[in-house]
Amino acid sequence: MNFDDIKNEWNAENPDGNNISTDMLKIKQAHTPIDRIRGKMKHEFFYQMFFLVIMAFIPYLFSFSPAMDQVFLMFYAITCGFTAYYFIKFYRFYKNSYDMSLDTRKNILWFYYEMKLNVELYKALTYIVAFIGVALIAVYLFIEKASIFIRILSKLSSVYILLNCFISILIIGAITELWAWYYYGKHLKQVKKIVDELDYE
Numbered sequence: 001m002n003f004d005d006i007k008n009e010w011n012a013e014n015p016d017g018n019n020i021s022t023d024m025l026k027i028k029q030a031h032t033p034i035d036r037i038r039g040k041m042k043h044e045f046f047y048q049m050f051f052l053v054i055m056a057f058i059p060y061l062f063s064f065s066p067a068m069d070q071v072f073l074m075f076y077a078i079t080c081g082f083t084a085y086y087f088i089k090f091y092r093f094y095k096n097s098y099d100m101s102l103d104t105r106k107n108i109l110w111f112y113y114e115m116k117l118n119v120e121l122y123k124a125l126t127y128i129v130a131f132i133g134v135a136l137i138a139v140y141l142f143i144e145k146a147s148i149f150i151r152i153l154s155k156l157s158s159v160y161i162l163l164n165c166f167i168s169i170l171i172i173g174a175i176t177e178l179w180a181w182y183y184y185g186k187h188l189k190q191v192k193k194i195v196d197e198l199d200y201e
Contacts, residue, residue, distance in 0.1 A: 033190040034097070034111055040183055041094050044122075045087065052083060068143050075136045079129055086125045093118050105195060112191045119184050126176045134168065 055076060059069050093114055 033187040034108070037115060037184060037187045037191075038094065038097060040187075041090065044183070045090070048083065048087075052080065055079070062140075064140075065144060068140060071139055071143065072136065075132055075139075079132050082125060082128050082132075086121055089121055090118055108191060109195050112188065112195060115184065115188055115191075119180050119188070122184075123176050123180050126179075127172065130172045130176070 058064075059072050064072060097111055097114075
């Protein structure tokens with residue numbers, strides 16, 4: 001009896017054998033986007049830490065006045081507080097994703113929904129930091145360049161200022177959504193596709 005005959009007999013005795021191996025193959029395929037997401041999370045942590053350290057030197061780069069130094073420290077502390085909260089959440093998820101075994105549909109589904117939640121937190125943090133940055137620039141102009149700032153405001157209509165704010169919010173929103181999709185979203189979509197295939201079968 002050759003190998004093909006043995007294989008045919010095995011499949012005849014175990015009709016579910018092919019389904020199990022197909023499911024296992026799909027679960028293993030899910031590891032690739034999950035591993036990519038984990039790698040990106042690790043890089044993201046180091047990028048953000050680097051930018052937080054660089055931000056600490058802004059007062060020296062722009063030669064802030066003592067009053068502006070105090071304002072900057074307040075804004076910087078608020079930014080660090082929001083970022084620390086996000087880092088703690090992200091780190092817990094990152095660590096838990098390694099503690100579990102990704103050999104079942106349930107665990108892959110857990111990873112998918114937890115990562116979606118973390119991406120939403122990531123976007124919220126980006127919005128918060130962006131608006132803190134815009135507020136800091138406005139305060140800087142008011143404190144350091146008060147005469148220029150007041151002259152500009154007096155020449156601009158309130159409609160123009162509101163329109164400018166609205167456009168700025170749209171730009172910040174578009175950049176945040178596109179970056180989150182580029183960095184995490186496409187890999188999450190791959191994980192969801194695999195979960196849906198397992199559901200279908």
